[in-house]
Amino acid sequence: MTIRLLIVDDQELIRTGLRLILETQEDFEVVGEAADGREALARAEELRPDVVLLDIRMPRMDGVETTAHLTADGPTPPPRVLILTTFDLDEYVFGALRAGAxxxxxxxxxxxxxxxxxxxxxxGDALLSPSVTRRLVEAFAGRIRPPTPPGLLNALTPREREVLVLVARGLSNTEIAGRLVVTEATVKSHLGAVLAKLGLRDRVQAVVLAYENGVVVAGEPA
Amino acid sequence: MTIRLLIVDDQELIRTGLRLILETQEDFEVVGEAADGREALARAEELRPDVVLLDIRMPRMDGVETTAHLTADGPTPPPRVLILTTFDLDEYVFGALRAGAxxxxxxxxxxxxxxxxxxxxxxGDALLSPSVTRRLVEAFAGRIRPPTPPGLLNALTPREREVLVLVARGLSNTEIAGRLVVTEATVKSHLGAVLAKLGLRDRVQAVVLAYENGVVVAGEPA
DNA sequence: CCGTCCCTCCCCCCGGGGGTGGAGGACAAC
DNA sequence: GTTGTCCTCCACCCCCGGGGGGAGGGACGG
Structure with missing residues (x-):
């Protein structure tokens, strides 16, 4: 069973170079080429490739947007998208992965x-350049900037940290009191201690700090 | 310049197997071995390896916890941690990466x-098994995607979105008014509209939503 | 045993924030 | 012109949230 490939790049030299490399493999078949995003969508619809090799920088429609269309409202089942680029800038990487590459x-x-x-x-698996993998791992671990984890955060008592997390979930003092099975007065004094220790003005700033320092993480369930 | 390695696995057979493989490389030097997490921490402190090969399943202290100690309160600079395991279960993968592998x-x-x-x-880069890479990419793409990007958020007017961002930075109404050069009354009505449209109770929940939906991103400058 | 820390709870005060219900002007679309 | 949307602003009320200040009991360590 052969793997059907579509090569998308605005430079013809690159396209033919890739084609020559890929056709050395018996089970690879380059079924088509395209010079920009729009053309790629049309070719993909018509040729049904298994894998699309996609350049990021292209006229008319860039690789990120093309990826989004290919994986969202393109052919079914959608082809697997492999981004090929000279630059590993963050916006490209994250944008492309978010789009479904x-x-x-x-x-x-x-x-x-x-x-x-x-x-x-x-x-069905995925493969990234090592430097890209590093960015992704770092982004995932959220450890790109842990500015205040030990300094201020561990000045908090366990209970205070617990209150901070719930505040950062958007709960009111009453709700937090219910959750922790204490009175609202207790919650207020804990939160007061948190604000004082961290030098914050109000619970809103506490929420911001919690997200910025990874006390809570976007996307994680409560 | 040689790369100093520490091998950590509770099975001696695996350790010697790895050692034999790695010592075929001229620039690799296996400086030590350890049979569990605690021992690994001590060896790392004393031998200062560049890279630690770490099994996940170990007695006394598992690989995830060991990773956290190695990268957080271990030797400085911390060694690079490479997890080696038979299982690619989600909890292992995500836990280990979060811990700093x-x-x-x-x-x-x-x-x-x-x-x-x-x-x-x-x-300084990172490398994962293809199946692990797939999980990570999916987690990354899936996590930040499904919440409510177009549905509710684009119901907001440009000005309302602007106010939301500033709220999510922790600013008070007065500060926002100053920033946008309008009166506080205006800010209040905009914010009121935001809360109403998004079905939120107060500005705290607005901050949470902003982070969860990528209206603002942790780590980004204001 | 006594000091310290933490958790718990109370009272009083009051200011900012949110809800309600408007009103006027600018601008684009119909 | 008329309608609609958006931005701007106002007045009023009320309550939650935060500050100040204090107090009692349990746990732990010196």
């Missing part, structure tokens, strides 16, 4: 890695 | 990939 390789990758990436994607 | 390989990986991973980690 399954792979992200820099153009300085070896041909072996490119071929491996296509096989990996076709198998 | 830079790599995550399944034990069925080829020796070439293992060696490559160590080099990549030592260079």
């Amino acid at each position: 399954a792979g992200f390789l820099l153009k300085d990758a070896s041909r072996e890695r490119l071929i491996e990436a296509i096989r990996v994607l076709h198998a | 830079a790599g995550f390989l399944l034990k069925d990986a080829s020796r070439e990939r293992l060696i490559e991973a160590i080099r990549v980690l030592h260079a």
